[in-house]
Amino acid sequence: MPTGKQKPIIHCRGVHKWFDEFHALRGIDMDVYPKEVVVIFGPSGSGKSTFIRTLNRLEEHQKGVITVDGIELSHDVRNIEKIRAETGMVFQQFNLFPHLTVLQNVALAPIWVRRWPRRKAEAEALSILERVGIPEQAHKFPGQLSGGQQQRVAIARALAMQPKVMLFDEPTSALDPEMIKEVLDVMIQLAKSGMTMLVVTHEMGFARAVADRMFFFDRGQVVESGTPDQIFSKPKEDRTKLFLSQILSH
Amino acid sequence: MAETLTQQQDSYLPPPAPPGAIKWIRDNLFKGWLNTLLTLISAVGLYFAISRSLIWFFAQADWTPIINFPILFSVGQYPREELWRIGGVLSALALLLGFSWSHWGGLLRGVSLYAGAMFLVLGALPVSHPALTPSMRVFLISLPATILLAFWIGRWRFVSKRMVMALWLVYPFFSLLLIRGLAGSAVLELVSTTLWGGLLVTFVLSIGGIVICFPIGVALALGRRSKLPVVSAISTFFIETIRGVPLITLLFLFSVVLALFLPPDARLDRLLRALIAMTIFSAAYMAENVRGGLQAIPPGQEEAAKALGMNGVQITALIVLPQALRIVIPTIVGQFITLFKDTTLVYIVGVNDFLGIGRSIVNSNPAYLQAQLEVYLFIAAIYWIFSYLMSLASRRLETSLGVGKR
Numbered sequence: 001m002p003t004g005k006q007k008p009i010i011h012c013r014g015v016h017k018w019f020d021e022f023h024a025l026r027g028i029d030m031d032v033y034p035k036e037v038v039v040i041f042g043p044s045g046s047g048k049s050t051f052i053r054t055l056n057r058l059e060e061h062q063k064g065v066i067t068v069d070g071i072e073l074s075h076d077v078r079n080i081e082k083i084r085a086e087t088g089m090v091f092q093q094f095n096l097f098p099h100l101t102v103l104q105n106v107a108l109a110p111i112w113v114r115r116w117p118r119r120k121a122e123a124e125a126l127s128i129l130e131r132v133g134i135p136e137q138a139h140k141f142p143g144q145l146s147g148g149q150q151q152r153v154a155i156a157r158a159l160a161m162q163p164k165v166m167l168f169d170e171p172t173s174a175l176d177p178e179m180i181k182e183v184l185d186v187m188i189q190l191a192k193s194g195m196t197m198l199v200v201t202h203e204m205g206f207a208r209a210v211a212d213r214m215f216f217f218d219r220g221q222v223v224e225s226g227t228p229d230q231i232f233s234k235p236k237e238d239r240t241k242l243f244l245s246q247i248l249s250h
Numbered sequence: 251m252a253e254t255l256t257q258q259q260d261s262y263l264p265p266p267a268p269p270g271a272i273k274w275i276r277d278n279l280f281k282g283w284l285n286t287l288l289t290l291i292s293a294v295g296l297y298f299a300i301s302r303s304l305i306w307f308f309a310q311a312d313w314t315p316i317i318n319f320p321i322l323f324s325v326g327q328y329p330r331e332e333l334w335r336i337g338g339v340l341s342a343l344a345l346l347l348g349f350s351w352s353h354w355g356g357l358l359r360g361v362s363l364y365a366g367a368m369f370l371v372l373g374a375l376p377v378s379h380p381a382l383t384p385s386m387r388v389f390l391i392s393l394p395a396t397i398l399l400a401f402w403i404g405r406w407r408f409v410s411k412r413m414v415m416a417l418w419l420v421y422p423f424f425s426l427l428l429i430r431g432l433a434g435s436a437v438l439e440l441v442s443t444t445l446w447g448g449l450l451v452t453f454v455l456s457i458g459g460i461v462i463c464f465p466i467g468v469a470l471a472l473g474r475r476s477k478l479p480v481v482s483a484i485s486t487f488f489i490e491t492i493r494g495v496p497l498i499t500l501l502f503l504f505s506v507v508l509a510l511f512l513p514p515d516a517r518l519d520r521l522l523r524a525l526i527a528m529t530i531f532s533a534a535y536m537a538e539n540v541r542g543g544l545q546a547i548p549p550g551q552e553e554a555a556k557a558l559g560m561n562g563v564q565i566t567a568l569i570v571l572p573q574a575l576r577i578v579i580p581t582i583v584g585q586f587i588t589l590f591k592d593t594t595l596v597y598i599v600g601v602n603d604f605l606g607i608g609r610s611i612v613n614s615n616p617a618y619l620q621a622q623l624e625v626y627l628f629i630a631a632i633y634w635i636f637s638y639l640m641s642l643a644s645r646r647l648e649t650s651l652g653v654g655k656r
Contacts, residue, residue, distance in 0.1 A: 058553055085559030095554035099573050109558035161558060
């Protein structure tokens with residue numbers, strides 16, 4: 001999809017990150033274009049989660065350039081908050097707010113960050129909950145929902161801010177197998193609706209179905225990238241081949 | 251597989267019915283001769299303990315010091331002709347309780363009913379007593395009536411939730427103004443705090459302490475966790491210094507030593523000095539309790555809020571604090587109870603709180619000295635009642651807030 005003239009919505013050049021001595025990211029370059037679905041995969045500890053978390057400054061990068069929607073990430077707090085408002089994030093552990101109802105979870109940020117009137121935010125929240133298939137749970141608390149339902153609420157909460165990019169950090173890794181599908185279905189539907197998505201996941205079925213490009217991370221570097229076709233049928237690097245054979249064999 | 255399971259379950263018998271009372275007694279109290287002997291000894295012991303206490307309570311104990319000075323116990327030396335001001339404070343409280351009951355119900359309903367019932371019983375006591383003048387009775391019975399009236403009025407449109415909350419905010423200042431009065435005013439003469447005493451002082455100190463120490467404690471807890479080194483260092487220093495000093499020392503420090511450093515005309519009121527000492531003491535402990543709650547909130551909560559673009563103030567006020575405070579409700583209420591009981595220490599700096607009044611009554615007359623056990627029992631009972639009501643309220647609060655617990 002990277003066509004000549006289009007401007008990337010996420011632009012990274014030479015991103016480095018250290019945790020004390022540990023060199024977690026070693027010069028990541030990546031451009032993500034509007035409406036693209038990018039899947040990031042790789043062994044644990046390869047830096048894929050760290051990388052996606054640098055994009056909305058949940059982790060600070062120490063070298064390199066990250067630009068999101070034309071705004072460069074720097075120490076300026078207002079820039080950071082602006083970028084965060086434009087990027088939705090879905091976490092492995094859901095991280096719903098347990099003291100608020102599902103509807104309040106979804107409507108909270110539009111009310112306080114976008115300054116929407118409560119009525120508008122809640123109407124909007126309801127329609128998004130309908131989109132992820134759980135409008136009937138709106139007045140329950142997160143603790144009363146199944147894992148799959150909670151993760152769908154988390155997706156709805158991120159979508160309520162009408163973000164330009166959605167970041168998914170292993171969204172199905174904490175779920176029971178029977179619940180993975182309901183979450184993936186929502187994500188596939190979202191991808192087909194034209195949302196720009198960055199997804200860290202090992203769900204290769206999802207990648208094959210909707211990914212435009214895939215990035216294989218290992219030891220803090222991008223080892224290989226390409227379309228799902230290229231990655232699955234003719235990977236160039238040995239490490240990619242080895243990893244794919246390990247996760248696809250069982 | 252499922253079929254065999256249900257078949258098995260069908261063949262299970264229901265658990266045996268719980269044993270009857272007689273069987274329970276035989277099984278638990280009279281099983282074997284040793285068991286029976288212990289039961290009998292305990293029964294005899296209990297009989298004597300209870301009957302002796304009852305005989306003492308009703309026949310031998312001398313309750314005159316308490317019966318003689320109900321007003322003294324309530325307000326100390328507060329001028330008797332100004333008692334209507336205390337009445338005004340209570341009436342306003344009844345009004346606010348009624349409004350809040352109709353708006354929020356739940357816990358406030360319980361508080362309103364308890365308070366109303368208490369005043370009703372006091373006002374309708376079937377004994378004649380010089381303090382229970384007809385007008386006093388009418389006033390006491392008017393309080394529950396006010397609560398009910400306010401409950402009814404509270405449903406009208408013009409009494410909004412916002413208005414009730416604003417009234418609660420104004421209430422402490424209104425009460426203080428009414429009780430203390432203004433210097434030079436003809437209607438509200440100044441009543442020096444040296445005349446205040448009894449339950450009035452105990453309540454002013456404990457409610458004042460609770461209301462003021464809570465926000466300070468939360469601020470200190472947040473300050474201690476702040477990323478700004480200066481804020482964090484100052485908060486930590488304050489908390490650790492105050493926690494390292496006994497409350498008595500702080501009371502002395504504020505009532506005696508502080509006066510040496512301030513110019514003579516800037517001397518603070520004695521009651522106010524005691525209140526400040528109590529407040530900063532419990533604020534330091536409050537801070538540590540709240541910090542415990544803050545640490546229990548998983549970092550993912552803050553990350554999720556950040557990822558939505560919320561700023562630091564919003565994250566603290568909407569996400570972290572509500573969850574943290576809910577966790578520490580039992581500890582906080584425990585601390586309020588401690589503070590309520592600790593107010594008795596102000597006696598040593600010359601403030602006549604409830605216990606202080608009791609002591610001065612006992613010491614005022616040799617006949618009363620004979621009855622000091624009765625006086626202290628009465629004081630203990632009053633402290634117990636209010637402490638118990640607080641912990642009851644805390645349990646109700648926990649259940650009513652526990653809905654969304656993870």
